[in-house]
Amino acid sequence: MRLPGVRVKREDFLREALKRQVKPQQLETAVESTPAEAGIPLKTINKIAKKAIWTETRRVTAISATAGAPGGFAIAGTLPADLVQYFGHVIRLQQKLIYLYGWEEIATDDGEFNEESLEQLTLFLGVMFGVKSAEEAVSQLISDRDSEAERPQLPTAVLYPVIAKVATTLGYKMSKHIFARGLSKAVPIMGAFTSGGVTYTAFKPLSKRLQTFLKALPIADPKSVRK
Template sequence: MAMSKTIDSPESRFTAVLVGAARLPGVRIDRDAYLRKALGRYCSEDEIRRAIEESPAAAGISLEVLDKAANDSIGYETAKASALSAAAGIPGLLLLPATMPADVAQYFGHMLRIVQKLAYLYSWPDLFAGDADDLDDATKGMLTLFIGVMFGTQSANTAVGKIAGMMSKQAARKLPQKALTQGVVYPLVKKVAGYLGVQMTKQTFAKTVSKAIPVVGAVVSGGLTLATYLPMAKRLKKHLASLELTKPTLRAESGGATDVTDVPEPVTAELVD
C-alpha cells in the first residue's frame, strides 16, 4: 500500500512526465548552436564566441539584447506548442485515450525547450550535458524549479534565486549537485514537484473537456495552450533576467568550479501558489 501511494503521488507523476518529455525527439536544445543562432542578429562574432565559451554575462551582452532574443524564442515556441495542441484536439472524443498522453508530453516538452533557451540566454550552464538519456537528480531538480517558476510558485522563485546566487559567487559552470539533491534547496524541489503534479492533473482534465468535440476542441485546446504557455514563459524570462547570473560584469573563472558549496542558511519548504 505504501509503495502504491508513492508511485501515485503528485510528485512522482510529475517527475515521470518530466523524464518522459525530456526523452522526446527535438526537446533537448544544443546550447552552443542555439546561442549562436539566437544572438546572431544582435551581437558581434567575438561576443557570440565568448557567450558560448563562458556565458552571455561574461561576454558583456546587455539585458536589452538578451530580452530581444528571449522574446524571439518565446514567440516561436508558443506558436509551435499551440499548433501542436490544436492538432491533437482534432480527433475528438473517440481518440482521447490516444491523444491526451501525447498532448501532455508535447506540452511539457515545449516547456522544457523554452526553459533551456531562456536559461542559456540568461547565463545558466548546459542543462543536458552529455548524451545520456536519463536525467541525473540535479538536472531533474533544476528543471522542476524552472517549471515551478513558470507556474508562479514563490518557493520555486526562491530556490532558483538561491541556486543562481551560489553559482554567481563561484562562477560555476555546472549545477550545484549537492544543493539540489540533498542540501538546502532539495526540500523545495520536492514541494514544487508535488504542486506541479496536482496542477498537471487539473490542466489535463481541462484539456480533456476541451477536446471532446472535434474541430471545436482543436480551437479551444490550441487557445488554452496559447493562454497558458505564453504568460508562463514570460514569467520565467522575467525571473531569470532579475538574477545575479545575468549581470554583464560577471566573468567565468578559468576552468570553472565543478560544484557549489551549500549555503548554510535554512530554507523554509513552504509552497506559495
C-alpha cells in the same frame, strides 16, 4: 525528456540565436562563459528570449490544435500525445531561456538528461507555475554562490526538500491544467479551436513568468557580472 528534439544543445542554440546580434568575439565569449559576461546588453537578450517564447508557443499551439481536431471518443488517443508534446515544448523553452540568462549546459557530456538535470528542470518548472519556494531556492543559490564559481550550479542534495515540495505542488497545478485541456478535446468540431486556445493562453504566460524571473537575476545583467 527522451523524445527526439526535446534537448537543446546550449552551444548550438547560443550560436544560432546570437550570430546576427553580436560581434564574433562576443559570440565566442558568450558560448565560453555567459551572454552577460560577454557584455551583451540585457535588452538584446530579452529580444531573443521573446522570439524563443513566440517560436515555441506557435509550435505547441499548432500541434495542440491538430491533436484536438478529432473530438468525442478520439480524446483517448489524442490527449496523451498532446500532453507529452506540450511538456516537451515546455522543457525546450526552459533550456533556451536559462542558457540566454546565464546557466550552463544541464545535459551530461553524452547529451543525456540525468537525475540532476531533472531536478534542475523541476525547479524551473516550479518557477513557471508560480511556486514561490522554487523562486526562493534559485534566488538564494544565486546570492550565496561562491564568487569564484564559474557559473551557478544547483546543489540538489541540499535542495531536495524544496524540489520535493515543488513536485508535489506541480502535481496539483498540472492536474487542473490537464483537466482543462482534456475537456476541450471532448467537444466535437470545436476541439481544435478550444484545444489550441487553451494551450496558447496557458503556455505563453508560463513562459513569460520564467523569463521575467530569470532576467531579474544578477547573473543575467552585464552590469552586475562585471562588478
